[in-house]
Amino acid sequence: MNKIMNVLEEVLLPIADKLNNNRYLTALRNGFMVALPLIIFGSIFVVIANFPFLDQVLSEEAYTAYKAALDPASAATLSIMGLFVIIGIGYKMVEQRGGEAIYGGVVALASFLILTPQVLEETTGVIPTNVLGAEGMFLGIFTAFIAAELYHFFVRRNLTIKMPEGVPSAVSRSFSALIPITFTLTIFLVIRVLFSLTAYETVQNFIYTLIQEPLTALGSGLPATLIAVLLIQVFWFFGLHGQIIINSVFDPIWYSLNDQNLAAFQAGEELPNVVTKQFIDTFIVGIGGSGMTLAVIIAIFVVTKSRQLKELGKLGGPAGIFNVNEPVIFGLPVIMNPLILIPWLVAPVVVAIVTYFAMSSGFVPKPAGVIVPWTTPALLSGYLATGNNIMGAVMQLINIAIVFVIWLPFLKVLDNQYYREEVSVDTNDKNSAATSTSTTTA
Template sequence: MNGFMDKLSEKIMPLANWLGQNKYLMVLRDAFMLSFPLTMFGSIIVVIANLPFFSDETKATLNTLLGSGQSATMSIMTVFVTFGIGYYLSKSYEVEGIFGGAVAFSSFLILTPFFIDTEAGEISGVLSLDRLGAKGMFIGMLAAFIAAEIYCRVTKRGWQIKMPDGVPPAVSKSFAAMIPAIVTLSFFLLINVLMTGIFHANLHDVIYEVIQKPLTGLGSSLPATLIALFFVQFLWFFGLHGQIIVNSVMDPIWNTLMLDNLEAYKAGDKLPHIITKPFMETFTVGLGGSGMTLAAVLILAFFMKKKQYKDIGRLALGPAVFNVNEPVIFGFPIVLNVTILIPWILGPLLVTTVNYLLMAAGIFPAPTGVSVPWTVPIIASGILATNSWLGGLLQVIDFAILFVLWFPFLKTLDRSKDIVA
């Protein structure tokens, strides 16, 4: 078994290391984290305005009064992501980040239709919220990366207006950014002219139909989710942060699905997706961190006989309640511990499958699209994510499944003679 794992790690680790250190994936991760405080504020507003014990009339009133708090944050997440990509990618090239962010965002807007089709006809001079949110996510990311690349490369070539030394820094930087910004924005304006003038289309709708819909459809499926979870667990087994590596690829898809659900939830429509970012945070990480190890920590703390295991479990219990499980991953350890490889990998896959099927059958509600911090403890996070006590109950069922799965493997370790009690 050890020999097989060694050979497998030799094949997988180079790819994992490349993903973990890839500049563009790191920029994308940081850009989404830029929007995190804002989406959390929007989520809090949605939760307050839609508490389950409020009447429909009260909910409608609160949504009218508080709705701008969500519309100005979660509903326009693409705005913050595009700016963040431009900012962080420019910083990686050691170019002034604030101008890179502004140019990236402006490039995205150049490609964005400034009209809305209604039953009464076309209304021009306005922006649709969905194009600044879920529907515009992929074109926003694509435009921001290309814009930042062009801007930085032109800047690095020295195509700048240099001001005398006595000019204030803010003025000097603005003039230095002028030519790179003009070149970049001209490129995107030309693309938009070609799309609208020759092909009578807009790149938003083309990217949405050709790239975004197929990718989100794939990402919302159970098989794709299980594959992603498998690699999270597999990479963690070798001591690599699987969550960061895999999520840097999957987060754009899961966040887009989250925004789709949120818009449907606000409109009172059926939620279109089960797999979303809140689903992954609440019903995987939300049960003790990566690998859902809260049940394993409790077994270590209260059901093991050997003192070393008990001590590890009790030390890890506090962090595990808030879904931080590095103490047990590296202290138990889970890393390279072949004896508990089966529950470590199988647990998340089994629980996720059960949750998906129960939600698909309508027995338990899917997450509404509200973003819940991954550090919120079990039960509370389930209730907040689904706006129903059933979400908390489902987490309790998940915990029971994991407890039963982990118990025999941990007790086998407890009976072994590798560690003296």
């Protein structure tokens, strides 16, 4: 066991450290965080617009009007989420370098719009919303990275207009950004023209055909998902935030798959993907946090006898309900604890496999594309994520039971160890107290 841990530590820790400190992955992660409130807002109204049985309670005319009134909430957020991510990435990229971050965001957005086809069927001057969402996500990410780097490059070369003293700072900053933005956008305009001369016609088609489509197909499969889930657990075991590290790489894929399901759900069509952002967040991480430790807390209350674990259960229980599990990770502890390495790694993988096949077979509905806030308690989150279907909550109950069973023997071993240590300490304390009393009497 020690040899395996040493090998994992020597191989994985340097990789994780590089990923965690990579400025592009950091900007990507933070860019999604900028978009998250808007995404959640849109998801809330998707849920409200699709309450079960409303179509049976309301008349057809009233139901149509109800949907029409609420649909703009998701159309203005979820359907064009790529735009918000692009602004966030550009902003964070320039902010990291100490520049005028807002210009990083707007130059990234403008560069993306220059590359985006502005034709819908035979109508020109119109941008299809699908290319502003999942379909354009990868182009948006690459564009934001390159645009922010170009903008910063021109600023660093002092290719700016210096305004005289006394000019308002807002005006001065605007003119300072003029030349770097002009050069950056000109480069993207040239790229658009060059691609129009190729068989792909647009950069959008090129990126989607050669990069996004293959990666999305890979990320939607079970093998890649299991690798991602396993790596999350391994990084956490060594004290690194596995969720942040792995999400930095997989979020563009998972969000794209999520958006495809949402479009199908809203259109009343069959959902195409099992693996989505909500598959990971709701049915694995969203059951107590990374490692699905809500089941561990339940097991602590049911079977343990050591004071240490019982106090940990009291401390971690309320937080675990809302999927915050740092008390368990650091209090059990999970980090570098060989006694719980096996259940820590195995349980989420088993749950991912069971959930995948339950959804593939139709026993449980696939995630509907609704982004459920990560702090939503289990059962409610499963119900919402599957388009207000009770089987989503049932699936989460099954997953809790699976984790409970896998953890049980290992938790008992840990509990027995803590209990023996506590009994030993109590015995020593009693002996010390008795000795002290005898000495005083004498």
